[in-house]
Amino acid sequence: MTAADVSAPAAARRMQLRAGRGWLALPTTGFLVAVLIVPLVLIGLYSVDLMTNLVGVPTGFSVANWSEFLPPGDNVFFNRFETSILITLLVSVLAVLGAYPIAYFLAFVARRRRYTLLMLVLAPFFTSYLLRVIAWKVVLDNNGVVNSALWQLGLRHHGDGISWLIYSWFSVALVLFYSWVPFVALPIYVVLENLDTRLLEAAQDLGGGRLHVFRRITLPLSLPGVIAAFVFVLIPTTGEFIAPLLVGGPGSYMFGNSIQSFFSETPNWNYGAVLAVWLIAIVLVLLVLFGRFLSAGFKEARA
């Protein structure tokens, strides 16, 4: 329904009827200011020592925690941030690479059953994240399914587990990849599904081989979905701390674990607040860089 296909007076009357309902957005706005914006401001105040949870400690503006955290200097938490963001980027790239053929298969090969097959891929994503991580713990653990299967098959000595299988960066990255791959297939699938296939036929008629058509037409046209998918993994994974707690170890803790431990294991919330503000800043930078691809993804999904 567009404005053009109704008569002008009807459109004007309708506009008048619809004008007054904007106030309905107010309750949610107020609610989110109270439970999200105010807490973010408080974290900011904590990070510069204008507030503190420590009783009897005087407050006053100070950037001492910031100058200790930020380079130059060898700060253990900044180093953890760097490793963590590298793992996050790696997982995001792998999830997109792993999901692309799935989306391609669903859009171009699966034909009639595509919707059922899409649900088959997506369904695990809608089950408990925590339970999926625990399931992987059972699979990868030192006495777990993989190791004990190798012992039973005589491929390894009994009791001699593969050391990097769990409590390592491998297990953390594997579990994150596993969790995101089904979801990431969705935005890519939507873009491929809406692709004008006449372009592909035209390119082939003009003598392009299949790989050539894919590289020159399909892939470039699907990039908005690919980048949206990449950001869908990237942003939530920057603050991840659950998978490292269950299948990682102190050596494979992520930046989110640092924040978590400052607030739940130490009284030093002010330093933890510095890390939290830093994480939010990184997310904002990522949004500025990639935000327009996200809204393109939403628009595609709506179309």
Next chain:
Amino acid sequence: MTVAAGRLGRALLGSYFAALVVFLYVPLVVLVVFSFDDSTIQTLPYSGFTTHWFRSAFSNGDLISAIERSAVIGALCALGATLLGLTTAVGLTARKLALRGVVTALVLLPLVVPYVVLAVGMLILLNSLGLHQALWAVLLGHVAVAVPYSILIILPRLRTLDEDIVDAARDLGASGFVAFRRITLPLIVPALFSSALIAFTISFDEFAIASFLVPAGKETYPVYVYAGARTPALEPQIIAIGAVVIVASLVIVTAAEALRLRAERRLTQA
């Protein structure tokens, strides 16, 4: 379509798809298989079949209380997020809305704020107000993260409605509220149902925020599950309850999606 993939390409893509589906379901199957394993350590060879862990899980009072807490918080979250999502979605369809960009950005913000940051922020807020961790704080956090999903589900549905029938009702003398209740609301029931289901699921499974905000001794179900998974004596029970929850949620997701598709198809045909 032969342009997109040749015979070999189709075979490779099909095999990859099958392999990925196996990869996605293997851990879930493993969890279900070991929930019947007669051993406290999940290892091969399989020690024997038992339903003991289900019985001990369902007679574990702490676990049952935790599930009850999460069910109540989840239901309230479903109600709260859907109500807020509905009002916001209707508000966003207004022709004139002051600061529309700011309002839209604010209501979608919870999608991008890391849960750990939101949680420590709420912890600081409680502390500043002189309050302690509480289940209502967990609920508020859950509603905050569920609201954007409700809006993203309800808003597109509202936008596809034919506003002429609402206008017709108003022409026939219905007040704005009556027209909304009698015309708009019945047409968006499937979206409201999806919104409530998603909000309940988000809340029921939410660990990150809850882990910071639950009071001691009043764990929600995911917080209890997390602690149990790290306690060898409790792990078999956790795996048993986990198997039940995973199978149940796979069934519910599939059934709900099938129902929603049918309902929306009926509404668009009508």
